[in-house]
Amino acid sequence: MTTASEEQGIKPAKRASVDLKTLGPAIALLILCIVGFMLNPAFISEGNLTNLLTRSAFIGIIAVGATFVITAGGIDLSVGSMAAAISGVMIIVMNNAIETMGTGIPTVLLGCGIAILLGIGAGWVNGALTTKGKIEAFIVTLGTMGIYRSLVTYFADGGTLSLNFDIRGTYRPVYYDSFMGLPFPVWVFIGVAICGWLLLNRTAFGRYCTAIGSNEAVAKYSAINVDRVKTLTYIIQGLCVSFATIIYVPRLGSASASTGVLWELEAIAAVIIGGTVLKGGYGRIGGTILGALILTTIGNILNFTDMISNYLNGTMQGLIIIVAVFLQRSDWKLGKSRKS
Amino acid sequence: MQAETSATVAIIEAVNISKSFGPVPVLFSVSMDVRPGEVHALIGENGAGKSTLMKILSGFHDPTSGQIRLDGEKTDLPPNGAAEKLGIVLIHQELNLAEQMTVEENVFLGRELKNNGFLDRAAMGAAVQTYLDEIGLDIAPSDRISDLTMAQKQMVEIVKAVSRNARILIMDEPTAVLTEEETEVFFSQVGKLKESGVGVVFVSHKLNEVKAIADRVTILRDGQWIDTRSSDDLTPDAMAQMMVGRELSDLYPPMHEADVDADAVLSVTNLQAPGVDNVSFTLRKGEILGFSGLVGSGRTAVFEAICGLSPIESGNVKLFGKDATSITVAEARDAGLAYLTKDRKEKGLLLDKQMRPNLTLFALPKFVKNFAVDTKAEEGALQKAIRRFDVRARDAAITVGKLSGGNQQKLLLAKTMECEPKIVIIDEPTRGIDVGTKQQIYHFIAALAAEGVSVVVISSEMPEIIGICHRVIVMREGHITGVLTGDHINENEIMRYAAGLKREELH
Numbered sequence: 050m051t052t053a054s055e056e057q058g059i060k061p062a063k064r065a066s067v068d069l070k071t072l073g074p075a076i077a078l079l080i081l082c083i084v085g086f087m088l089n090p091a092f093i094s095e096g097n098l099t100n101l102l103t104r105s106a107f108i109g110i111i112a113v114g115a116t117f118v119i120t121a122g123g124i125d126l127s128v129g130s131m132a133a134a135i136s137g138v139m140i141i142v143m144n145n146a147i148e149t150m151g152t153g154i155p156t157v158l159l160g161c162g163i164a165i166l167l168g169i170g171a172g173w174v175n176g177a178l179t180t181k182g183k184i185e186a187f188i189v190t191l192g193t194m195g196i197y198r199s200l201v202t203y204f205a206d207g208g209t210l211s212l213n214f215d216i217r218g219t220y221r222p223v224y225y226d227s228f229m230g231l232p233f234p235v236w237v238f239i240g241v242a243i244c245g246w247l248l249l250n251r252t253a254f255g256r257y258c259t260a261i262g263s264n265e266a267v268a269k270y271s272a273i274n275v276d277r278v279k280t281l282t283y284i285i286q287g288l289c290v291s292f293a294t295i296i297y298v299p300r301l302g303s304a305s306a307s308t309g310v311l312w313e314l315e316a317i318a319a320v321i322i323g324g325t326v327l328k329g330g331y332g333r334i335g336g337t338i339l340g341a342l343i344l345t346t347i348g349n350i351l352n353f354t355d356m357i358s359n360y361l362n363g364t365m366q367g368l369i370i371i372v373a374v375f376l377q378r379s380d381w382k383l384g385k386s387r388k389s
Numbered sequence: 390m391q392a393e394t395s396a397t398v399a400i401i402e403a404v405n406i407s408k409s410f411g412p413v414p415v416l417f418s419v420s421m422d423v424r425p426g427e428v429h430a431l432i433g434e435n436g437a438g439k440s441t442l443m444k445i446l447s448g449f450h451d452p453t454s455g456q457i458r459l460d461g462e463k464t465d466l467p468p469n470g471a472a473e474k475l476g477i478v479l480i481h482q483e484l485n486l487a488e489q490m491t492v493e494e495n496v497f498l499g500r501e502l503k504n505n506g507f508l509d510r511a512a513m514g515a516a517v518q519t520y521l522d523e524i525g526l527d528i529a530p531s532d533r534i535s536d537l538t539m540a541q542k543q544m545v546e547i548v549k550a551v552s553r554n555a556r557i558l559i560m561d562e563p564t565a566v567l568t569e570e571e572t573e574v575f576f577s578q579v580g581k582l583k584e585s586g587v588g589v590v591f592v593s594h595k596l597n598e599v600k601a602i603a604d605r606v607t608i609l610r611d612g613q614w615i616d617t618r619s620s621d622d623l624t625p626d627a628m629a630q631m632m633v634g635r636e637l638s639d640l641y642p643p644m645h646e647a648d649v650d651a652d653a654v655l656s657v658t659n660l661q662a663p664g665v666d667n668v669s670f671t672l673r674k675g676e677i678l679g680f681s682g683l684v685g686s687g688r689t690a691v692f693e694a695i696c697g698l699s700p701i702e703s704g705n706v707k708l709f710g711k712d713a714t715s716i717t718v719a720e721a722r723d724a725g726l727a728y729l730t731k732d733r734k735e736k737g738l739l740l741d742k743q744m745r746p747n748l749t750l751f752a753l754p755k756f757v758k759n760f761a762v763d764t765k766a767e768e769g770a771l772q773k774a775i776r777r778f779d780v781r782a783r784d785a786a787i788t789v790g791k792l793s794g795g796n797q798q799k800l801l802l803a804k805t806m807e808c809e810p811k812i813v814i815i816d817e818p819t820r821g822i823d824v825g826t827k828q829q830i831y832h833f834i835a836a837l838a839a840e841g842v843s844v845v846v847i848s849s850e851m852p853e854i855i856g857i858c859h860r861v862i863v864m865r866e867g868h869i870t871g872v873l874t875g876d877h878i879n880e881n882e883i884m885r886y887a888a889g890l891k892r893e894e895l896h
Binding site: 247251252253255256257259260263264266267268269270271272273274330331 | 698717718719721722728730732735736737738739740741742746750751753754756757760761762804
């Protein structure tokens, strides 16, 4: 009763007949972990694994949002700049709120609230320009990418925006503290991933995203409000960026023009490695999460070994992306073919 | 004139051509010849085999049997448009021009003149200018195709063909997209081509035009050659009669009389929308209302506007007595109005998805339980639909794109019926499907009407309009030209209204 397009990612081995497209990212991650362990047994130490998961949370959370946008046939290039701009505004708002609200939790909550509103707003702008403005998503988000990036540079006056030291103390646990052995960012990541998976695979909205990405005309003729669904995917993306920003700001306590640089490409890479089709119509949240973990693991392994220079991180990531997509292209399947 | 042309040798001649696609025969021993300097019209109903014959004449299809003679010698035409080199050019209905390039670039596309490795733009521009002057077309070689009118684009296609020394020009409904003035310009230019000795094959549903421009007319019906005659011997009415005139079999279910006093469920007054000009009509409960007319006459546009798929400019739509002008597709669905598209591959079904998500997509809100899609209910609906509509698939997991056309159509019908509409508009219910499935669909439509559902059937196939509809509305160029009931529903009447030979004064 469950089918390939429904039951993906999280438990890919559930069916008797599986194919490489579904299992691929999981196998790749497993191989990477074995390689990491063989190069340095410390790879599987608790400290390193926790660190790895925490690091992958930022890209992972953003990539969950990107999965919706890409599944519905869109693209969002502005997420990295959006994260930077939201960090900047958050810091400015919190610093300015000290006089009236002090340096306690209310100020941090105010900052988080602002971040969420900005994320939703920025997503809505991308969505409305794409649907109502009928401009291609690539162009719209290329534009907003430049705008957000320059805004944060402007706010920081070319330098760095730093969070007030006392607020930093209040806010710090959001990144550095743990709950049941897992750091908070990882919990946020898990929460976003579960919500994203349910939304994409179990709700009518998720079905609509897939339908629109698969064939927009069919979606329109099937009484789907295409513009609204597409705009919502960008809003979800914006919301995910705010969550990522909220857990990112306490890490460094600052924002500058170099915050979140290339995050958009890493997020898109995670989505594609995970098996979501770039032209839309087929999305896998489980795969996206594996994709984000794979990207972070590569960097982590390079840190652990002298065999390949750490400066070649980008090269390794690039190779993995190309190989992943190549494997998805060719219809190499284990067992019976199940989906298009 | 007559004696003179018959004396000349035909440039191209099709002799006893038969063609089958798989087991389905499309042409039965058809012969046709084209002489230099003549316009030869090819007419017939949709599905009569005109397109297939044109494609065989231009090498896009191979005949299953029979031969093509070029200048009297038996030839196998090279495939995929390579016959252009032999001077045989097919101009498709969807023009084959690069919209963002200039006239000059298009005309020389693929065989650019070069000078020391660089494009010789001056020479190409001058050559194109000469062609344009010859044909009397008032555009510049440097104009961009996207800035031209449809007629001009058509002429650029012709210039392109002429520049390749075309001897035979085969045109698929060249005037379908042209306005009347554009058509006149087009015809005067075809006249010039004729004088220069080019043979023109011309497919059209507009019989007045055929009469005006063609020297000879070949009529096809159901893949059979019916006759080839000088157009002087034919009136448009005679042509229409020769195109049709087939008997209706029991393909169609027995017709139940519609209740003429039944409530109006849909009434449209003075509708203006893109491609629709001042359309008014009423649909009654339990009625099967046919919409006939040529392709592009505005039938689909009327219902896309009513169902919220395209904007309404002015006018009024009443659904079950309530105002429903400019509703969204979802609102139309919730009110019980559903439109089944004629374009099942592009607008009807998600070809890369399985049957279940396709079936429930239109009525998905019905399947939502606790904010989640109830896959068990969906699965149940699929099993029911498979039985009710007799959808045959190897297994439920195959993608819809792999189903046969008939099964796709039945699934699309099932998808539309999943929201239990009270009014259903079926656009081309049997396009590209086999006779057995056609019959199933006709019986299904009749059964729906008997249950009290109102059905609108938009169709270019006249026999099915006549076979199943209680009442027929004929459209032409965006407006209604006639409403037929009872014995008046016959092919001749419909053809006259559709071709603009007859027009009813409405109110």
